[in-house]
Amino acid sequence: MVTTTQTRPSTARASRAGYWCEASAHTPGARTIWLDSHPANSPRTALRWLRSRVQDVTDQLDQPYARPGHHWLTDEAEHERARTLLAHGETYVLTLHDETTRYVLSARAAGAVR
Structure with a gap:
């Protein structure tokens, strides 16, 4: 299953501040x-980083769990929405x-609070 969310706009101006991308795993017992x-200079480079990390994660998952990530990798409409x-x-x-x-893989304007 793939879940995407958006948060309210940050106070940082994305076009000047750049972007910050992160990937984390959350296991039972609330271990993170x-x-x-990765820092990124533009929405396009942030999305490029996200694609690379999604590929890394899906490569490690069994096929039924990897399927949503594989779909996301080819979903151009969702990529445009992210940008x-x-x-x-x-x-x-x-x-x-x-x-x-x-x-959890995310990208945000640098300086924005998650």
């Missing part, structure tokens, strides 16, 4: 494991999961 983070949200200073969050772990 940081997987990766638009980021360009307007909003946070884009994508969540993938398997039986025990939730993977």
